[in-house]
Each structure stands twice: as structure tokens, then as C-alpha cells.
Amino acid sequence: xxxxxxxxxxxxxxxxxxxxxxxxxxxxxxxxxxxxxxxxxxxxxxxxxxxxxxxxxxxxxxxxxxxxxxxxxxxxxxxxxxxxxxxxxxxxxxxxxxxxxxxxxxxxxxxxxxxxxxxxxxxxxxxxxxx
Numbered sequence: 001x002x003x004x005x006x007x008x009x010x011x012x013x014x015x016x017x018x019x020x021x022x023x024x025x026x027x028x029x030x031x032x033x034x035x036x037x038x039x040x041x042x043x044x045x046x047x048x049x050x051x052x053x054x055x056x057x058x059x060x061x062x063x064x065x066x067x068x069x070x071x072x073x074x075x076x077x078x079x080x081x082x083x084x085x086x087x088x089x090x091x092x093x094x095x096x097x098x099x100x101x102x103x104x105x106x107x108x109x110x111x112x113x114x115x116x117x118x119x120x121x122x123x124x125x126x127x128x129x130x131x
Contacts, residue, residue: 018059026064029057036078036109037066043120050124060100063093072127075104078112103129 033041037056044054044067054076058068067076075097079090094104105126107119 017061022059026057026059036112040112073102074127075102077106078109079106080109
């Protein structure tokens with residue numbers, strides 16, 4: 001039994017049309033954040049960024065987004081090295097999230113690790129924009 005099957009046996013609720021498998025995968029990802037995700041999560045959790053409530057590794061339809069603020073319908077994605085090889089997938093995924101009425105902004109992991117204040121400023125600016 002793999003980790004996702006084990007997580008499926010735990011109680012989960014469907015979120016926005018997601019499946020129990022997606023919810024379980026999101027839970028697993030929340031427990032295993034990348035170093036850049038940990039840094040950004042520490043900066044935005046508990047409404048620390050201008051009172052905005054962010055969710056980490058949040059399931060939306062068949063996707064799991066790195067960070068999501070429902071209040072401003074903003075998705076924040078962090079891209080590691082693997083994303084250089086999956087540009088087409090990332091673009092299609094972004095377009096689908098935009099069809100849901102969400103704004104998607106992306107940062108490289110390196111940007112979070114070396115210039116967190118700039119990243120937070122960009123997130124704040126995007127949170128104020130109207131869709």
C-alpha cells in the first residue's frame with residue numbers, strides 16, 4: 001500500500017469537486033514542504049501578510065496549488081528546477097485555473113530563498129488587483 005492509499009483511509013472531505021485521492025495527496029504535500037515552500041509558508045501563514053488568509057498545498061479541482069488565498073482568488077506557485085522541463089504542462093494548468101476565475105502568479109524557488117521581501121511585495125500587489 002503506497003502513501004496515497006494509506007492517506008485515503010483517513011477521513012477526508014471533497015473540496016471543490018476534488019477526489020479523496022487529491023485531498024490525500026494535498027495533505028501529504030503539506031507535511032513534506034520543500035525548503036522554499038517552508039520559507040514562504042512561515043511568512044504568509046496566520047494572516048501575517050496584510051491580514052490575508054493563505055492555505056498551503058490546497059486542492060482545487062484536480063490540481064494542488066502551492067498557496068491559495070480565497071479572499072482575493074489568488075494562487076501562488078513556486079517553481080523548482082523540474083518546472084523547466086514542464087513548461088507546457090504549467091501553462092495549461094495556469095490557463096485552467098484562470099478559467100476558474102483565479103489569478104496565478106509564479107516565483108522560482110531561488111527568488112523565495114534569496115529575495116523573500118520582494119516576493120511578498122509581489123504577492124501583496126497581486127492580491128490588490130481585480131480579476
